[in-house]
C-alpha cells in the first residue's frame with residue numbers, strides 16, 4: 531500500500547470532530563452578564579470593587595472550593611498570572627530563577643519581567659518535568675525561586691523539589707497551565723507549591739477564550755497578587771501600606787478578567803471532571819494501541835499521580851524504526867485529516883514540542899529590555915547549545931505528541947489514528963529507499 535507521503539491514498543480525509551466545550555450553559559452565562567450591562571466592575575482605587583465584580587468573585591470562590599485552596603485570584607491569562615507570581619515573591623533584578631527550557635515561553639519570561647535571570651535546568655527522561663537533581667546542581671547564592679511546570683499534565687515531583695526549595699529558602703511557583711484536575715495523592719496540581727497558575731486560554735482543557743487563575747494558601751502573597759493585578763501603586767497609600775518591604779514590586783498592571791469571561795469560566799469548571807475523565811479514557815485506549823507499534827514507547831505516569839494529558843507524549847525509538855522520528859511522523863501526518871475548529875494546525879500530531887527556550891534569540895543574544903541587554907547584563911550566565919542534554923534529545927530526536935484523545939473523538943476516530951501509525955510501520959521500507 532503506497533504511503534500518502536509518497537503520493538498514495540490518504541488513510542482518512544474526513545476531518546476529526548472538534549473539541550468544543552462551549553455549550554448553552556456558557557451562552558446563558560454570557561447573556562446574563564450582557565443583559566446586566568455590567569461587563570466589568572473593577573476599580574483601580576481602594577474601594578470594594580477593587581477586587582472585581584460578582585462573577586469574578588463567584589468564580590474565585592468556586593475555584594477555591596474545587597481545588598481545596600485558600601485563595602484564587604482570576605487574571606486575564608496564565609502569562610499575567612506567572613508575572614504576578616514572580617512579582618509577589620519579591621524577586622529583584624539579578625536574582626536567579628530556575629526553570630525548565632521545555633515549556634511555553636512565558637514560564638521563563640516571567641523571570642525576565644522582574645529583571646531576574648532564568649537558569650535552565652534539565653528534565654526527567656520519563657516525565658519531562660524538571661529533574662530535582664538538575665535543579666539542585668543549578669542553585670547558587672542568587673537563586674530565589676523555582677518555576678516548575680506540570681508539563682503535558684504530569685504533576686512535578688513535589689516531595690523532592692519542595693525539599694530542595696525548603697533547604698535553600700526558595701519559592702516554588704507551579705505552572706499548572708496544562709494540568710487542571712491532575713493530582714498528586716489527594717492534592718491538585720497547581721496547589722503543590724507556594725503559588726500555582728492555571729490557564730483558561732482556548733487551547734486548554736477548559737477555557738474562556740483567554741484567562742488565568744492564580745492560587746495560593748498564603749494570605750500575604752494573595753494580597754500582593756491582587757495588588758499587582760490591579761494598579762497596586764494607585765491604592766497603596768489609601769490602604770496604609772508604607773513599609774519599605776511591603777512596597778517591593780508593588781507596581782501594578784491591569785491583569786483583570788471581565789465578568790463575561792468569569793461567568794463562562796464558572797460553567798467550564800463544572801464541566802472539568804467529565805472532560806478530564808473522557809480524556810483519560812481516550813488516552814489509555816490510544817496508549818495501549820499505539821504502544822503495539824514497535825518504534826513507539828508508551829507513556830509512563832509518575833507513581834501516585836493522576837495525569838491530565840493536555841497532550842499525550844510518546845517516545846520514538848529510531849533504532850527500531852530504522853529512521854529518524856521526523857520521517858516517520860511526517861508520513862503518519864500525511865495519512866490523517868485536520869481537526870475541526872483547529873484546521874490551522876493541520877494534523878494534531880507533532881514531534882519535538884517547543885524548541886528548548888534557551889535556543890531562542892532572546893537568550894542566545896542575551897538581549898531582553900533596552901539596548902544594553904538588561905537583565906542579562908547583570909549576570910555572566912550564558913546559554914550554550916547542549917545546556918540541557920535531555921531536553922535537547924527529546925526535542926530533536928525522541929518526543930512525539932498528539933491530541934487525538936480530546937473529548938469528542940470516537941473509538942472509530944481513534945482507530946483511524948492507530949491504523950495510520952500501523953500503515954506507516956508496515957510500509958516503512960518505502961521511506962528508507964530514497
Ligand SMILES: *Cc1c(COP(=O)(O)O)cnc(C)c1O
Nearest residue numbers: 607608609634707708729730731
Ligand atoms: C498555555 C500555557 C501558558 C500560558 O497561558 P496563557 O493563558 O495563554 O497566558 C503558560 N505555561 C504553560 C505551560 C502553558 O501551556
